[in-house]
Every structure is written in structure tokens, then in C-alpha cells.
Amino acid sequence: MSTFLLKWKPSVYPWLELPECVDQVRHEGSCLLRWSCGNTKKIKAGDRVFLLRRPNPPAGIMGAGTVTKGSYEDEHYARPSETAVYVEARFDSLINVTTESAVLSVSRLSQPDLSGGPWTIRGSGKTIPSPVAEKLEHVWQQLLDVRAKYSAPLPEEIAVPQKFTEGAMRQITVNAYERDPEARRLCIEHHGWRCAVCKFDFEERYGELGRGFIHVHHLKPLSETQRPHEISPIDDLRPVCPNCHAMLHRPPEVMAIETLETLLRR
Numbered sequence: 001m002s003t004f005l006l007k008w009k010p011s012v013y014p015w016l017e018l019p020e021c022v023d024q025v026r027h028e029g030s031c032l033l034r035w036s037c038g039n040t041k042k043i044k045a046g047d048r049v050f051l052l053r054r055p056n057p058p059a060g061i062m063g064a065g066t067v068t069k070g071s072y073e074d075e076h077y078a079r080p081s082e083t084a085v086y087v088e089a090r091f092d093s094l095i096n097v098t099t100e101s102a103v104l105s106v107s108r109l110s111q112p113d114l115s116g117g118p119w120t121i122r123g124s125g126k127t128i129p130s131p132v133a134e135k136l137e138h139v140w141q142q143l144l145d146v147r148a149k150y151s152a153p154l155p156e157e158i159a160v161p162q163k164f165t166e167g168a169m170r171q172i173t174v175n176a177y178e179r180d181p182e183a184r185r186l187c188i189e190h191h192g193w194r195c196a197v198c199k200f201d202f203e204e205r206y207g208e209l210g211r212g213f214i215h216v217h218h219l220k221p222l223s224e225t226q227r228p229h230e231i232s233p234i235d236d237l238r239p240v241c242p243n244c245h246a247m248l249h250r251p252p253e254v255m256a257i258e259t260l261e262t263l264l265r266r
Helices: 018-028 130-150 181-191 202-210 242-248 257-264
Strands: 003-008 031-036 048-053 060-075 083-094 164-166 169-171 175-177 215-218 229-231 237-240
Touching (some): 003 130, 018 031, 018 083, 048 083, 060 130, 181 215, 181 237, 237 242
Antiparallel strands (some): 031 083, 048 060, 060 083, 164 229, 169 175, 215 237
């Protein structure tokens, strides 16, 4: 097994689906992604890949996975008249750097034990030397362990005159705040499937594919309570699309829905 470095440059590829991918890893354990690997055609199924965000801060390693389909050519993601080389990989860890800065930073990668990696070499698909790759696996796992112990994940889904108790901690691969699925159902039953901020409706836009898809947002984040508490699905929850959900949680303090609505009207 070899280890390779894939790179993400947000100015070239915005990756609007990142919050959904992070959510899938958190709840399902992995997420299958196709990624450009530069001109590298030697990546094989079973190889290990790490994903580095550069140059925009926070710059650093933000994900890791195992290749399920080795290097292959297909239509270029930005220039249809050209081709690009891709791999497909199942990512078992992924950090939402649009809302968090807890990546494995470039400054950490530059320290002596990891400095032999291709962190500053241009292009995606570069080989990480075996000794560095072994150390990187250890350091990456340490970071994930720390995040699991101290970090509350983005409350991306909870998905009402009734009251429901939720917020109790349950052990999965990370510590997550428990959410009552019945509260999600009753919230949507009352407020509907349309985003409370931008009014986007997935079924209207995507037809059958979009039927039954929406995030549900806590007006008061669970991470602020840190203990079981009662909520009203009608008063305390709102359906929101993934884009608006990410924007609501992007500031240091969760933004009010009305504030984001005002920004959209500008």
C-alpha cells in the first residue's frame, strides 16, 4: 500500500457539498468522493490518501481515506474539452474547514517528523514517503482523538406543542449530541420542507431525487446546553437547506435566521 496527497484549492473548486460530506462521515462512517490527482496514474485501489487544503487558511490536512478506484481519466471538472486524472476514495475522516480550524496545520506538517512530505509541492497526487506516511497516520489519529474528546460537531441535523428531551451524549466514533428523530419529523410536519432562510425546496428543484431532503436547525445550539433538555419542535427548530445551515454556523456564534435572511436580500 502506498500513500498519496490530494489537494483542495477552494478558489478553484468551492466544494459546496462539504458540510453534507462531513455529515455523512459522521453518521455513516465514510463518504465516497472522486478527486483529481493531477497527472499521477499510479494510484491503485487499496492505497491511502490524505486531503490537504491550500493555500487558503485554515491550511492543512482535513481528511483521509482509502482508494476504491485507482487513477483513471475522465472529462475535466472545469474544462469539458479536456480530460483530467481522478481517483475515487472512501473517506473515513473529514473536517469541515468552513466552520472549524482544527485541521492538521501546515505549521505542524513542517515540523521535523513530518517535514519530508510533499506539502509544498504543486499539484495533487504526490507520493508521501513511507516513513512520513506512518508518522502522519499516528499524528492524524491523535488529532481525531482530541477532537472526539473535546469538540462538539456542527449541529447539522435534528432533523411540536409536544416536548422532547434530547442532547444526551452517546458514544459513536466521535461524541455527538443525541437528536430525537420524532422532533425532526414534527418540525418538518409543521414548518414544511422549504428552507426557512432562502425558501429553497429540494423537491421543486430536483423532483423525486429531492423529495424528503432537508436539514433541521436548532435555534439554540445543543453545544450551548451540553446536557439533556426539553425542546419544542415548532418553536425551537427550523428546516434549512445545507448551504444556509453552513452559513448560520459559520460565525463564532450561531447567526439568527432573520440576520441571514437580511444578508440574502442585499
